[in-house]
Amino acid sequence: MSTTTSSTGTSDAGTSSGTPRHTEVRHAKPPRSGILLSGAAWVIGFLFALPVLWMILTSFHNENDAAKNPPDVFAPLSLDGYRSFFDAGPWPPLLNSLTASILSTALVLLLAFPAAYALSIRPVKKWTDVLFFFLSTKMLPIVAGILPLYLFAQKVGLLDNIWWLILLYTSMNLPIAIWMLRSFLAEVPVEMLEAASVDGASLTRTLKDIVAPVVMPGIASAALICFIFSWNELLLARVLTSTVAGTAPVFLTGFVTSQGLFLAKVCAASFVVSLPVLAAGFAAQDKLVQGLSMGAVK
Amino acid sequence: MSSSTATRPPTEQVRNPEPSKALRRSGDWARRAPLLPALIFVIVMTQLPFVATLVISFMNWNAYYPDERGFTGFDNFARVFTDTNTRQAVFVTILLTVSVVLVSLVLGLGIALLLDRKFRGQGIVRTMMITPFLIVPVAAALLWKHALYNPEYGLFNGLLKTVFGDNAPQPDWITNNPLIAIIAALVWQWTPFMMLILLAGLQSRPLDVVEAARIDGAGAWQIFRSMTLPHLRQYIELSGLLGAIYVVQNFDHVFTITSGGLGTANLPYFIYQTFYTAQDYGRASAAGVVVVIGTILIATAALRTAFSLFKEES
Numbered sequence: 001m002s003t004t005t006s007s008t009g010t011s012d013a014g015t016s017s018g019t020p021r022h023t024e025v026r027h028a029k030p031p032r033s034g035i036l037l038s039g040a041a042w043v044i045g046f047l048f049a050l051p052v053l054w055m056i057l058t059s060f061h062n063e064n065d066a067a068k069n070p071p072d073v074f075a076p077l078s079l080d081g082y083r084s085f086f087d088a089g090p091w092p093p094l095l096n097s098l099t100a101s102i103l104s105t106a107l108v109l110l111l112a113f114p115a116a117y118a119l120s121i122r123p124v125k126k127w128t129d130v131l132f133f134f135l136s137t138k139m140l141p142i143v144a145g146i147l148p149l150y151l152f153a154q155k156v157g158l159l160d161n162i163w164w165l166i167l168l169y170t171s172m173n174l175p176i177a178i179w180m181l182r183s184f185l186a187e188v189p190v191e192m193l194e195a196a197s198v199d200g201a202s203l204t205r206t207l208k209d210i211v212a213p214v215v216m217p218g219i220a221s222a223a224l225i226c227f228i229f230s231w232n233e234l235l236l237a238r239v240l241t242s243t244v245a246g247t248a249p250v251f252l253t254g255f256v257t258s259q260g261l262f263l264a265k266v267c268a269a270s271f272v273v274s275l276p277v278l279a280a281g282f283a284a285q286d287k288l289v290q291g292l293s294m295g296a297v298k
Numbered sequence: 299m300s301s302s303t304a305t306r307p308p309t310e311q312v313r314n315p316e317p318s319k320a321l322r323r324s325g326d327w328a329r330r331a332p333l334l335p336a337l338i339f340v341i342v343m344t345q346l347p348f349v350a351t352l353v354i355s356f357m358n359w360n361a362y363y364p365d366e367r368g369f370t371g372f373d374n375f376a377r378v379f380t381d382t383n384t385r386q387a388v389f390v391t392i393l394l395t396v397s398v399v400l401v402s403l404v405l406g407l408g409i410a411l412l413l414d415r416k417f418r419g420q421g422i423v424r425t426m427m428i429t430p431f432l433i434v435p436v437a438a439a440l441l442w443k444h445a446l447y448n449p450e451y452g453l454f455n456g457l458l459k460t461v462f463g464d465n466a467p468q469p470d471w472i473t474n475n476p477l478i479a480i481i482a483a484l485v486w487q488w489t490p491f492m493m494l495i496l497l498a499g500l501q502s503r504p505l506d507v508v509e510a511a512r513i514d515g516a517g518a519w520q521i522f523r524s525m526t527l528p529h530l531r532q533y534i535e536l537s538g539l540l541g542a543i544y545v546v547q548n549f550d551h552v553f554t555i556t557s558g559g560l561g562t563a564n565l566p567y568f569i570y571q572t573f574y575t576a577q578d579y580g581r582a583s584a585a586g587v588v589v590v591i592g593t594i595l596i597a598t599a600a601l602r603t604a605f606s607l608f609k610e611e612s
Contacts, residue, residue: 038417044409045423051486052429054453055441071456111339114332122329130333137344139593141547143569144586145347147354147579152347171343174336203332232434235549235566239574249436253554256440263451266444270437281432282425289494296536297498 059267066264081264085272093251094273096162100237100247101230104169108177108226109219111170116181117207121188131182134175142172142235150239162245168236173226176294180225183295184218185211217287218295224284225291228277248273348590355583362577374584384585386561387568388592390477394564395546398484399538405485406492406537407530411522413493414500424497431490439554442483447471447555476560480551488545492537499533500526546593565589 057073058066059082065075119127149168150159158164188211196206212219234249241250255269256262281288289297358370378384413424430438446453449470458466472479503526511521549566552558558567565585573582 034415034417037412037415041409041412041415041417041423042419044412045426048486048490049426049429051441051446051453052433055445058445067451069451069456070459071451071453111336115336118329118331118333124329124333125326130337134336134340136594137340139543140344140348141566141586141589141593143547143549143566144351144590145344146570147573147582147586148347148350150573151350151579167343171340174340178336228432232436234436234553235570238553239570249434249550252434252436252440256444263444263448266440270433270440274433274437277434278429278432281428285424285428288428289498292491292540293495293498293536294540297495297502297533 055267059271061264063261063264067261081268084265085268093246093248096245097231097248099162100165101227104166104230105223105226107170108173112177112181115178116185120182120185134178138175160242160244169230173229177222180222180295181218184215188214221287221290224287351583351586354579355587357580359579360577374580378584387563387565391564395542397481398545399541401485402488402492403538405489407496409493410496410500413497428490430486435550438487439551443555476556476562480555483551488541495537496533499530503529
């Protein structure tokens, strides 16, 4: 941790102290190219956001206006799409998604934290092998094990049970969380742990008082990314659940089969289901980067 | 334990400052204990199912014909290797993964370079850029299929009509180029991912060195090629590796946009179909085993890359 802070500190200092030089150098270039590059950035950013903006706009049109070609951007706004979405009974799947995402994330952290500790602070022998074993399970395609997971659930009556999904999401995200927490734990000052150990502090106390504060940012990033991946998951939920434990993504896939116009409804549904991820991702952009890179980028 | 710490000569502590002796002294099992729950859990949840897949792959087992269940040796594998659908699925998986990862990497790098400058609204542009990654994949696939690609009311054809009038061409995007339609939708979601990691890499560059080079008269291209790119190398490898892990397993887009039709079924979709729709458990498992062996071959190389990334940090 101390290394990160100091390195960001120096790079920040570098930027601020280098600012006058920076502008001086930039003036040497024709200023027009700077404006062009900024304009290009704006255009590209807008193009990437455009499908989402279009989705949101369409979700607030009624079905007839949504299906117009050429599109009618200024059509009167309407809540019809949201009304038909919420009439279709989205709360059970949304709650299932919430349950599966939150509980599996909690389980992941509970298992990953001690494991990351054993891989960094008091490393077991051959800890790199263990670490890479965890990552290799992430490369094992889920489809390769999905049939036994299905047959087992069928045998013991876990089909269409949210707990089975929670356990599977936990195993799906555990490797990412371990990698990430390990990279944060590696920055815990060992001398402090030594002192605690000499003082006879228990493992739980050491974890709670010395280690946890330093790795709290890592825990937040891990939680964010595990939540997003669980919330997004479709294949396992589609195969292992149906009416009772079906999640929001499964609910979405069943949304288009109806006859007639459905574009506004689908856009409203897609927006509502994506809303938790959008909110969490926007609120914690830096945590998102840490999480995505499994802690390699801080 | 405290007594042994006390008797240890101080010189030894200097010679071996870290990880400390006091910590190392405690038993191996105390060291392993915190690791075991996670390790056992992962083995039970990911390795056992695969062992079961391996066993089933040697069985003739179709849920529609439960009486014919039994071992058949390598029959399933023979069928997997001679079946044109499987070979097509392998080809599609490779094409999909390579093109999505490469295109998003190049786009992501370009955009990261654009965003790594101070300009008005930088934060807003960055926020707009990451929006695609924050849309639930199924929702994104639905959005592309119905709101963008649809030949009658999709945005693409709508824009064509707005710009070129009523006689504008109105192509059926998915039917004409099914694979490209899927690739484009995936590139849209994965470019922000690459951009975020590469941007973080760019911002960790030692700025003073770059400034010094600039003052010494190095051109922008020279700085990029001999300073920025080498520094970015590990970030490029990392984002490429992670992107490949996720894209190779993609199911949502293939399932939603084409339902595996029009020659777009990749391996995850193919196995899903063989097991879920055709109920041919033996053959689905054999295909699964083939996927895993292929993945292991590629992953060994990839892991070596990943190891070099994390080595310096540890």
